[in-house]
Amino acid sequence: MKNKLITINMNKVTILSVAILASAFTVQAQDIDQAKKAVDAEQFESAKTILKSIIRDKPSNGEAFYTLGNVYLTQNVKDSAKIYFQKGITASDEGQLNYIGLGQIDLNDSNVSAAQANFALATKDMRRKDFQEFIFIARAYMNAEKPDYKSALTVLNKAAVNNSQDAQVQLALGDAYYGEGKQNEAYIAYRSAFQLDSSLLKAKMQLGVLLKGAKSYDEASKAYNEVIAINPNYGPVYRELAETYYKIARNKPSQADANYKIALGHYDKYMSLTDYSIHSRMRRADFLILIEDYVALEAEAKKMTELDKVNPRIYRYLGYSAYKNGNIGVAIKSLENFINSPGNKPIALDYLYLGLTKIKKGTNLEGTAIDSTAFAKGLIDIKKSIEMEPLAVQDLSSVGKDFFTKKLYKESAEIFEFGANTPESKSYLDDNVYYGLANYYANSGKDVNIDKIALQKADAAFEKVLVASPTYLEAYLYRARTNRSLEKDDVMVKNYEDYIAKTTELGAEEIAKPATMAKFTEAYNNIAASYANTDKVKAIEYFKKTLEIDPANSYAMESIKILK
Template identity: 65%
Template sequence: MKTFKIFGLLLLATVSVGHAQDINQAKKAIDAEKYEEAKTILKSILQAKPSNGMASFLLGNVYLNQSVKDSATISFGKGLAATEAARFNHIGLGQMDLDRNDTIAANAKFILATKDMRKKDFEEYVYVARAYMNAEKPNYKAALAVLKRAIVNNPMDAQVQLALGDAYYGLSNQNDAYKAYRDAFSADNTLLRAKMQLGVLLKGAKSYDEASKAYNEVIAINANYGPVYRELAETYYKIARNKPSKAAENFKIAIDYYQKYMDLTDYSIHSRMRRADFLILAKEYKALEEEANKMIELDKVNPRIFRYLGYAAFENGNVDKAIQSLETFTSNPASKIIAKDFQVLGLAKIKKGTSADGLAIDPIAFESGLVSIKKSIEMEPLAVEDLNEVGKKLFGQKLYKEAAAIFELGANNAESKTYLDDNLYLGLSLYYANNKKDVKPEVAGLQKADAAFDKVLVASPSYYEAYIFKARTNSLMENDENTIKFYEAYVAAVIAKGTEETAKPAVIKKIAESYNTIGATYANTDKVKAVEYFNKTLAIDPTNAYALSSIKQLK
């Protein structure tokens, strides 16, 4: 009997060690972003031992990471009823409170999780800090405050230092982040994420070559560590954006690295979505369409797939599918809509209403598209920056009225990097829209054009071309005083540039236009002044037919 008891105790110890090993395996799988593998391990632990609260907590965290909140809630709830490490599950539920912006409820749960900690304990603090950092609205200051409590008794624990590095990185404190990541790897040289994060810091500092070297050092230690290939993919994406001459080459490298990341992690719906997000950044829409179609085979109800289908269909020329997919996505209450969703939907509607030759747009379709685009700007005001090229394309097609409607959206946002360009093209679009033989000039539109050119001159006083367009715009409004004023301002600005500028044929033509228009304006009220300006034209263009004819008539 005594022998049996000893054997029983040994067996119990073996089972405990086995579960500890499984938990560590799950943690390693989570760190390696093998989330499906981690879920399998954790579910196996819980099937064998439902009282393991840590397994429930880690499983809930994986679900949270994958945005499967219902499953996360169930897992944390079961974990609270466990007899071992149940307190950790308060942390998971606390993070969900943070996601709902309920910091009071979250803090209450964090207190429950940490109130019975022993002096040597610290893991609870690390997970509370991560809850603050992983929330939909990260709070890195709160995370740092919690981690400083963990440092007291465990200053050199690798996980504490790794979390510290992440908190400092979130606060843009590069120096302290670097030290913490370095200390984490020194404390545990199997913690590859800490070493990888040193490369992430370099990437953030735009030292892309040095970042790549740092990642390759990680690969030299373990070539099967998947996350490092994702970081390499994102680094080469940034290199491609910064080196347009080699963009295609570097985008391909980035895509290949991302494929390697997928091969080493998993092909779950959530991993596929992460890759789809990257394909959008890289503008690989053919690959995106293939990925989206694979995803819908795996999960026919996840609304986010319709975003990918919509984006890909729009870029690949299938506007009907784009509209259908994005309307399905944006009308679903479960969807987390971003500004780009409405923007692409709006552009798809406009594209559908555009004639085959590109010379006309159905006004109803255009207005419907504009409504969706305005929704995107309500969500993200700087979304206007993506519309500048859209407006220029319409302008190039001589669809001036529609171009003006697009440019006006950016012309009202002084924070936009396209603000100056949008105002210039808004003014030009409205001017050309009203300067047609079969169109009666619309004063309200011309006044907007005049105001847009004023903004251009405020933002860029040396851009003297704005003066001539202000003069032309006021001429269409039959505002003689301002017409003369701004033509004279144009001539003065050009002359101030020097003889090299005034000798240019295009400039001579515009100076002649200025003198001729001023002369014509004076013709009915002051013939002497009118002749004076026509003679100024002839001084720079002796054969100018309009000036010669006008002088002849006035005499």
């Protein structure tokens, strides 16, 4: 009897142990799922805490290492990501997934062959019905610094062969098609993903993202609000709302301030539902740059400095905001610290703002004079910016116009020259107009040493304008004036004649305008003067045309007397 009781008790212990183990496994599974949900909700600090706890309690969980490494990659912390991937390879459970993480690092380093070798190691022991590795490899291609959506689709098609009804496969397909610009296919995949798993809010949210991309902003907002109705605490949807209102603001300038305010409110809601780590604050700082709220950016940058005094990226935010807010010394120091910090990857805007800040430092308080040395130093950084991103010229137009307004024509011309030589810029035509005018005015007036090369550039700029916009008649007029300064009388005459002919085509009402008559008078007098020494009859003919418009024109009357 005693032995039987002992046996029974031992059975109870065995059953209890199994129950405890099963419970622990369930909690473990819930924890990894919880971590994945935190990642999806962009609560990265929470996800890291959960994953580190899993790794501490169960170091054999390779998927936890892989997921944690991916979080660090998302936050651009490559070294930490690599450490966890390398440790995760030795894990007995799903350790092979970490080769995929290392493969993405290879892709970021532009080492495609090494990446493919790591992907092969991750998939070598896959069973026929396995597909998770394919999803993760596809995401590595998509999340790389230079995304390769075509390769991602190739891998995902393997996953879809036997698992087309898996929600994660469909979600990944949606992301790959979206990256490829295949909107219809992306829509079908996202819709399928949500139908297969109604808890997959990202899939439903992405339907709104597609609408935003199609500029259907009202429909996009409606789609986002449907996500909020399901789960008002799903943070990423508020970020998408913020970016949608930013787009609305850009498309409706008259309502921009109100929509920027709404956008920032949604972004703050997004922040409150994710985390206030240094990385999330940086995302908010990026958005503040987007909506050009530099006062708020400076405040945010100061908060980030308190959290992390060594993160070099904070210098960028301090530099941008200090430049925009007029704190020139801080701007130059911060931007130079950022650009020169080892491991940083400066972008075109960093050099652009540094160059403009150096120019601003050499400009007097009234903005009417610039130190030539400071201007030259600033131009060096601006050139670096444009070499990195030619369309950075679009940010220079307002600077060039400001110089032009303050009659700093030489400096204005040097700024506009960048845009005037960038045909793909949306400000190309406008920049050429100002480039021509600035060069012309810089070489007009009394006591000016005429720079013939600058005037030739002005003439070339006006010619570009007329090719792009033949109806811009002022360009004919300024070409004539420019060639007059260059003493090219034959070209000048043709330019004036073109101006007269094109204007006459507009009808009597246009010709009768006082401003037009004054320009016709200028044209006739200059054409007449060009003939004075070679063809007196023709010269008198044109002076008489002047007198038909302006009978009291003393220059024409006196010239006719002399010629007779």
